[in-house]
Amino acid sequence: xxxxxxxxxxTPDDPKYRANQVEIADDLEATIQGxxxxxxxxxxxxxxxxxxxxxxxxYLFEFSIDPFAVAREAADQINRYVGETRKRKIEVKxxxxxxxxxxxxxxxLLIDVPEVKNSIAIFYD
Numbered sequence: 001x002x003x004x005x006x007x008x009x010x011t012p013d014d015p016k017y018r019a020n021q022v023e024i025a026d027d028l029e030a031t032i033q034g035x036x037x038x039x040x041x042x043x044x045x046x047x048x049x050x051x052x053x054x055x056x057x058x059y060l061f062e063f064s065i066d067p068f069a070v071a072r073e074a075a076d077q078i079n080r081y082v083g084e085t086r087k088r089k090i091e092v093k094x095x096x097x098x099x100x101x102x103x104x105x106x107x108x109l110l111i112d113v114p115e116v117k118n119s120i121a122i123f124y125d
Contacts, residue, residue: 009033027084028115034082035090035111039074052081059107067094067107074109088114 010017010033041053054074059065071094078092079085091112096105 009037027087028113031082031084031088031090031113032116034084035078035113038077038081039109053077065107067096070094070107071109074111078111090114 039054042055043053044050046052071092075092093110095108
């Protein structure tokens with residue numbers, strides 16, 4: 001059985017960053033990195049696949065966002081492009097929090113990966 005190998009992509013501001021690591025062989029870490037890459041890539045940035053990515057920046061200054069549509073798009077992209085989703089069921093749930101101090105709403109995508117104790121939260125306001 002072939003073992004998984006991928007580039008290590010955590011940045012120094014990540015609390016789980018490990019200096020001097022170049023590759024990963026853990027499929028859970030590969031799943032988390034794949035989810036992050038899918039969410040933070042804009043459509044059209046990947047040569048050969050213009051449909052890859054969620055383009056979260058497009059929602060940044062929108063006045064009316066359907067949080068369920070954003071969650072569906074994120075879930076569709078994750079299930080399509082993150083290969084490890086064939087082994088585990090990943091769920092994406094939207095949540096809106098009102099920020100009283102700045103009079104705005106904050107959209108949070110809660111991403112549940114079965115082996116991870118806490119949901120991965122992507123904050124976007």
